[in-house]
Amino acid sequence: KLLDDSSQYDLAVPSTYYVEKMANEGLLQEIDQSKLSNFSNLDTSFTNTKVDPENKYSIPYMWGSTGLAINGDSVDPATVNSWNDLWNPEYKGQVMLTNDVREVFGMALLTLGYSGNSSNPDEIKAAYDKLTTLMPNVKTFNSDATRMPYIEGETALGMTWNGEAVMANDEGLTSLVYKYPSEGAILWMDNFVIPKNAKQVDAAHKFIDYLLRPENAKIVSEEIGYASPNMAARELMDKSVQNNPAIYPSKEVLAKAEFQEDVGDEALQVYQQYWDKLKTGR
Structure with a gap:
């Protein structure tokens, strides 16, 4: 526009x-x-x-930040402290991811020890490969009110924006816990x-x-x-x-977190290519 x-x-x-x-x-x-x-x-x-x-x-x-959301009514929040915990097989069909290519790949890149702003095609490919192994756990992608799948009981844990977690608490879902993952949050x-x-x-x-x-x-x-x-x-x-x-968040949390940066059009095309493959399963 x-x-x-x-x-x-x-x-x-x-x-x-x-x-x-x-x-x-x-x-x-x-x-x-x-x-x-x-x-x-x-x-x-x-x-x-x-x-x-x-x-x-x-x-x-x-x-704000993108971090972990855990519905304490379904999952013990003490057992989920890392992005990597979303890969736990016991969470099959219970995970929500944001419908945002940079956030989802950023999360996967962080679990591999890379920057969430990587423009390296090999690192992006590695993130894609790891995300394919997460898909059995993924129930939905959400890009609007990310609190709603938790409020409606559709998902038990996954990603969310911190403000959405605050609003979910205010709207009655007091069991929803927001956490900053050990690998670092996305800012x-x-x-x-x-x-x-x-x-x-x-x-x-x-x-x-x-x-x-x-x-x-x-x-x-x-x-x-x-x-x-x-x-x-x-x-x-x-x-x-x-x-x-x-x-x-505390200064310690912020020190581990990473603000999103422009990765350039060439790298973004690589992200988009793998994002499309991830969501279509092809």
């Missing part, structure tokens, strides 16, 4: 590595930080990142960007700055269960939110 010269979008919210990809393809305008009086509220851990040095094209909005961050063809550029800056206000960033974070990169907003939150490890 953003490639269309007639596009009417003034703001978009791509995740992590798509910022780099879109910037490289000339789809974005540069951000005028002089128009963002609330930019200083952002935690410097989430600014000036590898995917967008100096935040030339993007402004952090929300961040992502949603960002505001202004498309190249945006017409209301000043309004886009004003809206971004509005959502950078601590009181507004707090509302958004608490409503959807994901972490805010806005330090001033976090200080306004209830201690139960600030200290919830499912939302705000």
